[in-house]
Amino acid sequence: MSADISLLVVGGGPAGVTAALQASELGAQVTLLEAGQVGGTSLNRGPAPVRTLARAARLARDWSSWATFGLTGPAPVPDLAAVMANSDRVARYAHDKKDVAGHLRRRGIDPSTTSCGPTWRTSSPRAMSTAGQWSCRAPGWKAGSRP
Secondary structure: OOOEOOEEEEOOOHHHHHHHHHHHHOOOOEEEEOOOOOOHHHHHOOHHHHHHHHHHHHHHHHHHHHHHHOOOOOOOOOOHHHHHHHHHHHHHHHHHHHOHHHHHHHOOOEEEOOOOOOOEEEEEOOEEEEOOOEEEEOOOOOOOOOO
């Protein structure tokens, strides 16, 4: 894939998404490159799934105080696969609910995530490629910055 674009934003976390949206509002033709899912760590692997794991741990821990409240029953037996599946379900729900990629598309921004690998390199002062799978020429882009 090769394209001429006004602005290339590398990274689809909160800062990259914000930069892409603001540049689009100012009239730039924007392409956003993301190696994984748009939205960043907080949305995809951060607070929502971590809180779900913490909640499961608290529920298992609190079993020891049931008798104080007149509750009885066997001690919970954690099913790690089920706990992790629930955490993944919550992360997917948060990602789908937020719909960052859809929001970007509705604003005319191309969030390129499928053909882009985790290794980005500059192939010339005004061009970038990702593991030979994706390349672009950007008139306003200059190589040299670091993430």
